[in-house]
Amino acid sequence: MRTALTPEGDWRDRAACAGTDGEMFFAEDGEGIDRAVDVCRACPVKRDCLTYALDNHIRAGIWGGITERQRIRGRRTPVADVAPTPRNRAWTPDDDERVRELLAARRVPRQIAADLGRTLNSVQHRIARIRQSANEAAA
Numbered sequence: 301m302r303t304a305l306t307p308e309g310d311w312r313d314r315a316a317c318a319g320t321d322g323e324m325f326f327a328e329d330g331e332g333i334d335r336a337v338d339v340c341r342a343c344p345v346k347r348d349c350l351t352y353a354l355d356n357h358i359r360a361g362i363w364g365g366i367t368e369r370q371r372i373r374g375r376r377t378p379v380a381d382v383a384p385t386p387r388n389r390a391w392t393p394d395d396d397e398r399v400r401e402l403l404a405a406r407r408v409p410r411q412i413a414a415d416l417g418r419t420l421n422s423v424q425h426r427i428a429r430i431r432q433s434a435n436e437a438a439a
């Protein structure tokens with residue numbers, strides 16, 4: 301096990317989640333995941349946290365603001381400090397994964413657009429593309 305000791309001590313000592321309900325980082329619903337990721341977003345040790353999970357092959361839970369599904373799909377960077385601002389920025393595989401998670405959590409396009417900081421029109425088009433790709437893959 302690799303422990304990331306820093307001049308300030310163990311990274312866990314500076315975790316934003318210290319003292320919070322650890323269960324929230326194992327949420328499976330979209331709202332719970334969002335709450336946990338929001339905590340991670342502001343965490344000063346999110347990179348150490350994600351590295352720890354990857355190095356130790358930890359499957360379950362949210363680490364560095366990254367969900368288990370995102371890690372399985374190869375995500376290796378922690379959640380961004382702040383959401384990108386342009387509402388029409390290019391879609392990334394992580395964006396698509398987030399849309400899938402929110403759809404699975406029964407979020408409607410308007411909520412997804414608000415969550416991702418994008419326009420409703422852009423989200424509706426992306427959902428259509430994601431469904432089309434899924435149908436083509438299943439055919």
Ligand code: SF4
Pocket residue numbers: 315316317318325339340341343344345346347349350362363364365
């Ligand atoms: S990144 Fe999230 S789970 Fe990891 S230490 Fe920080 S707040 Fe806790």
